[in-house]
Amino acid sequence: xxxxxxxxxxxxxxxxxxxxxxxxxxxxxxxxxxxxxxxxxxxxxxxxxxxxxxxxxxxxxxxxxxxxxxxxxxxxxxxxxxxxxxxxxxxxxxxxxxxxxxxxxxxxxxxxxxxxxxxxxxxxxxxxxxxxxxxxxxxxxxxxxxxxxxxxxxxxxxx
Amino acid sequence: xxxxxxxxxxxxxxxxxxxxxxxxxxxxxxxxxxxxxxxxxxxxxxxxxxxxxxxxxxxxxxxxxxxxxxxxxxxxxxxxxxxxxxxxxxxxxxxxxxxxxxxxxxxxxxxxxxxxxxxxxxxxxxxxxxxxxxxxxxxxxxxxxxxxxxxxxxxxxxx
DNA sequence: TATTGTTATACTCTATAACTATA
DNA sequence: TATAGTTATAGAGTATAACAATA
Numbered sequence: 001x002x003x004x005x006x007x008x009x010x011x012x013x014x015x016x017x018x019x020x021x022x023x024x025x026x027x028x029x030x031x032x033x034x035x036x037x038x039x040x041x042x043x044x045x046x047x048x049x050x051x052x053x054x055x056x057x058x059x060x061x062x063x064x065x066x067x068x069x070x071x072x073x074x075x076x077x078x079x080x081x082x083x084x085x086x087x088x089x090x091x092x093x094x095x096x097x098x099x100x101x102x103x104x105x106x107x108x109x110x111x112x113x114x115x116x117x118x119x120x121x122x123x124x125x126x127x128x129x130x131x132x133x134x135x136x137x138x139x140x141x142x143x144x145x146x147x148x149x150x151x152x153x154x155x156x157x158x159x
Numbered sequence: 160x161x162x163x164x165x166x167x168x169x170x171x172x173x174x175x176x177x178x179x180x181x182x183x184x185x186x187x188x189x190x191x192x193x194x195x196x197x198x199x200x201x202x203x204x205x206x207x208x209x210x211x212x213x214x215x216x217x218x219x220x221x222x223x224x225x226x227x228x229x230x231x232x233x234x235x236x237x238x239x240x241x242x243x244x245x246x247x248x249x250x251x252x253x254x255x256x257x258x259x260x261x262x263x264x265x266x267x268x269x270x271x272x273x274x275x276x277x278x279x280x281x282x283x284x285x286x287x288x289x290x291x292x293x294x295x296x297x298x299x300x301x302x303x304x305x306x307x308x309x310x311x312x313x314x315x316x317x318x
Numbered sequence: 319t320a321t322t323g324t325t326a327t328a329c330t331c332t333a334t335a336a337c338t339a340t341a
Numbered sequence: 342t343a344t345a346g347t348t349a350t351a352g353a354g355t356a357t358a359a360c361a362a363t364a
Contacts, residue, residue: 018224018227018231018235019220019223019224020216020219020220020223020235020236021219021220021222021223021224022219022222022223022280022284023215023216023219023220026284026287026288026291027291027295027303027306027307027310028197028201028212028287028290028291029212029216030307030310030311030314031190031193031194031197031310032194032197032198032212033237033310033314034190034310034311034313034314035190035191035194036237037313037314037315038187038190038191038313039191042187052330053187053188053191054331056182057179057182057188060179060180060181060182061178061179061180061182063180063181064178064179064180064181065177065178065180068177069345069346070345070346071344071345071346072177076177076179077179078192078195079332080332080333080334081344081345081346081347082332082333082334082335082346082347082348083331083332083333084346085346085347085348102345105340105341105344105345106339106340106341106345107338107339107340107341107344107345107346108340108344108345108346109345109346121181125181125185128185128187129185131187132185132186132187135313136186136312136313138312138313138315139309139312139313143309143312144186146305146309147186147306147309147310148186148189150298150302150305150306150309151186151189151190151192151193151306152189153295153297153298153302154193154196154197154294154295154297154298155189155192155193155196156196156297211353213354228322228323229322229323230321230322230323238355239355239356239357240321240322240323240324241323241324241325241355241356241357241358242354242355242356243323244323244324244325261322264321264322264363264364265322265362265363265364266321266322266323266362266363266364267321267322267323267363268322268323
């Protein structure tokens, strides 16, 4: 297509510059894309380890609430009891968590971080903060704080 | 059942208020939760139909770029060619999209929305806007716009 | 050689139903 | 009767490898 009227020719190629259409006006789409970008970078950052986003969540909640049982952890993180089983099994197999008989409810297990789990959580959080600094480098500190505040409003913590 | 562990025994003396721990300071966690909330509400909103987030994306891009091929759509939406096949098949089966031989590349298909596809996209967008108004009701118009602008910075459109 | 669409496949994530042992 | 943990399973979503037809 080296000759002729390119303005007319282009009508038969790509009618218009590529556009997302009405999708671009939807907040949910941009939330979805931003989440996908951060998830992909997280997975790449921890590709050499067994760490996943959901495991960090479980470790963090156990760390802050030693002795919690699986159901309570799941409730706080939006994870169903049924799916907590395999997650805790993995953390136990990795040597990060131990299960103990609950003193007051013999149906339940109290979860405790091992020393290795504590150390792994600490170093994992360091790597995550670096990964977040990289991904959020275009945001000022104030924008960063604003973003978190707005995301919290969607999560509905103040209901 | 473990016995005689005073460190664990003491945990039951003063129950602590539930906390997410360091997780609560991670932007990625709040992005993940907000995305989960919006995705769940989207799925519930369209539980009575075949519509899914990804299908809205494909319909929107085809609508804005009549004649695009599958690979181009996938590139714009972050969907692999291999996974585009089933998506377009579904939209064709639903009567929303038709495949046509590309004029200039006989390997490719040009994708076009049917009248029914156009109408479905229009009514779907209406329902999505209602769903978003409901979920973002705690955000002012200005906060809403700020959120989208910040999410766009994560997506990296200005790279 | 590279690219478009395709098939087959596998792995993760999430959701439901049903079971057990306790409460 | 309800709840904590468990098992089995099924459906999405997403990833790679390999192929045929065409560029």
